[in-house]
Amino acid sequence: MSRGSTDRPFFHLHLFIAGETPGAERALAQRARLIEALGPGVAIEIVDILQSPAKAEAAGVIATPTLSDESRTPPRRIVGDLSDAAKVIEFFSLPRRSTSA
Amino acid sequence: MSPSEDVLEPVLERVQTGVEAFDDLVMGGLPRGRATVVGGTPGSGKTVFATQFLAHGISKFGEAGVFVTFEEEPAEIEANMQGFGWDLTRWREEGHLAFVDASPRDHEELVIGEFDLSGLLARILHAVETVQAKRVVLDSLAQLFDHFIADPNVMRRELFRICSALKRTGLTVLMTAERNSEYGDITRHRMEEFVADNVVILRNVLEREKRRRTIEVLKMRGSHHVEGEAPITMVSGRGIVAVPLSSLRLEQESSTKRVTSGNDTLDQMCGGGFFRDSVTLVSGATGTGKTLLVTNFLAGGVKRGERALLLGYEESRGQLFRNARGWGVDFAAMEAADKLKVVCLYPEAQSLPDHLLTIRGLVEEFRPDRIAIDSLSALERVAPDVGFREFLISLTSFIKKHEIAGLCTSTSKSLIGGESVSEQHISTLTDSIVLLRYIQEQETMNRGLMVLKMRGSEHAKQFRRFTIDGQGMHLGAAPDAAPDILGPGAGDELSS
Incomplete structure (x- = not known):
């Protein structure tokens, strides 16, 4: 994923999980499917709160999994189930992968 | 194992x-x-x-x-x-x-x-x-x-x-x-x-x-x-x-040490004075001489080198000092000698737990040997029944724990005798009760005093007339015919 092109907006989301729990596994799988559905210019960074608690503290995240767009004011978040890709894309106003290209 | x-x-x-x-x-x-x-x-x-x-x-x-x-x-x-x-x-x-x-x-x-x-x-x-x-x-x-x-x-x-x-x-x-x-x-x-x-x-x-x-x-x-x-x-x-409740530690050691009430005749009636670590209640209608007994109590202690604390909730310092002077007691000189401290507070100024903390603070600061509270009835106005009872329990246990002789007054509503609301609470919590009553004898209204209860001691059971002059209280002989000083029905509540 490159920042090369200047005409496209760049989205940097964070996925907060806590260790290797079944919930975290599920969230990671859902992330993979989301990335497939998303167009270029979207990054979903994984934050393991057990490894980086300070990041969760700074973001004020208490529930996991949480997918967060901290670049917005105010920040936008989805807590819980990320399996409905269409819903996630709409909530964050993310670009879809164009099927014609 | x-x-x-x-x-x-x-x-x-x-x-x-x-x-x-x-x-x-x-x-x-x-x-x-x-x-x-x-x-x-x-x-x-x-x-x-x-x-x-x-x-x-x-x-x-x-x-x-x-x-x-x-x-x-x-x-x-x-x-x-x-x-x-x-x-x-x-x-x-x-x-x-x-x-x-x-x-x-x-x-x-x-x-x-x-x-x-x-x-x-x-x-x-x-x-x-x-x-x-x-x-x-x-x-x-x-x-x-x-x-x-x-x-x-x-x-x-x-x-x-x-x-x-x-x-x-x-x-x-x-x-x-x-x-x-x-x-x-x-x-x-x-x-x-x-x-x-x-x-x-x-x-x-x-x-x-x-x-x-x-x-x-x-x-x-x-x-x-x-x-x-x-x-x-x-x-x-x-x-x-x-605020600690005394029910936690009711097992205060009671001493047998006697202290003066400030009046020799009353000391005799009590079998040698009040007990130290005890709380005495003086109950009477308005004008029967409660504040006089308080003044005697404080002056009697100071005379014997004790430190005395007076908490007034009814009268101002000026009034209390003037009263005392009228009975031949100089509060101002006692305060100047750091033997007496008179603190007057409005009962309504704070809640009862706060009053209790104030009293505790004063006792810890001044370290008195005796303390007088005039009157409990004024404090009772501040709080409902339960709160007042808790206050009394805490207060009496605190006084006893600090080996202080305590004297509290309570105003009964009826002039002749009998019932007072606060007495129902107070009578069971205090060690001794002194009753002050008006008594009618033929055409004149006299004042009378009786030691109604004295926990752990013999005491005079009879009722004594007294007069007040510039020297204070003078207890006389028993009245000719004993009047019904308790009033109808009052004996039940006070007999415990």
Whole structure:
């Protein structure tokens, strides 16, 4: 994923999980499917709160999994189930992968 | 190993909360490594109690603390708690205190499906590790529940998990929870059933236009506690102060040492004077000579080199000094010699627990040998029945514990005799009762005095007429015909 092109907006989301729990596994799988559905210019960074608690503290995240767009004011978040890709894309106003290209 | 060793209950180590007298209710403090829910309506002092628990640990025991806030931002808490003398900012900067800020933030959030609070737990454990905390506060759970209002069952499960994890690391956990009413459900989301080993309730009740704050221990898993509500008060610079009830320690040692009443004849009637460590009640209608007896009592003590404290709730200093002068007693000279202290207060100026703290403060500062309170009836106006009774119990036990001779007055409504509302409470709590009554003999109205009760001593049973002049009280012979001094029906209530 490159920042090369200047005409496209760049989205940097964070996925907060806590260790290797079944919930975290599920969230990671859902992330993979989301990335497939998303167009270029979207990054979903994984934050393991057990490894980086300070990041969760700074973001004020208490529930996991949480997918967060901290670049917005105010920040936008989805807590819980990320399996409905269409819903996630709409909530964050993310670009879809164009099927014609 | 014998079987009996298996069933031995481990003695739970106690963690002092710093709320004076509350720790006594729970046998020394909250059990270490356990979770306590403190429930209360808004404004009942939950956050103050929780902060005091942390502050006491940091300042008295070097035990670091973590404050998890779901409601106010850390900066607000630091500012609000300054008034109680807790410098949270400094403690945070010095690494004795860490906040986990879970206060509501401005963000758009969508909650769908399964989630857990591992994020919160990880943040708490991180903070605990950073400052090496021994105590953790979560304030308040209601706010957390409201955040995820749609999933109460998930919240209960998660709260249980967080609590267990914190307890496993040996932390003593204190959580606050909202109550909707003072005497309804224990907490709004009934979380205490899931997480709490112990439940404490703070109340802030409006009774007869007065606020009455109390603390009650509802449940203490695996250990004893004192039942019932204990009055508390909030003091700036100190936080919450619970007022100890004497029912905890009724086993005061009573001494047989006698002290003078200030009147030789009355001393004889009492079998040699009042007992030190005892509280005597002087009961009488207005103008029967109660304040005179008080004045005698104080002057008699000072004359023998004792220190005396007078708390006046009915008359001003000027009036009291003028009265005393009229009976040949110079209060001003006694005060100048630092043998007497006269403090006059409006009963309505503060609540009864605050009055009690004032009295305790004065006694600890002045260290009197005797104390007079004029009158209890004036103080009774301040508080409803229960509050007044608690006040009296605490006051009398405090006086006795400090080996002070106490004299209290009470105004009976009827001029001739009989009933006074406060006497119903007071008579059973005081050791001795002196009755002052008007008595009608043919055409004249005279004053009479009788020692009605004297715990642990013989005393004169007869009723004595007395006169008052510039030298004070003069007790005479018994009246010709004994009048019905108690009034109809009054004997029942005072005979205990």
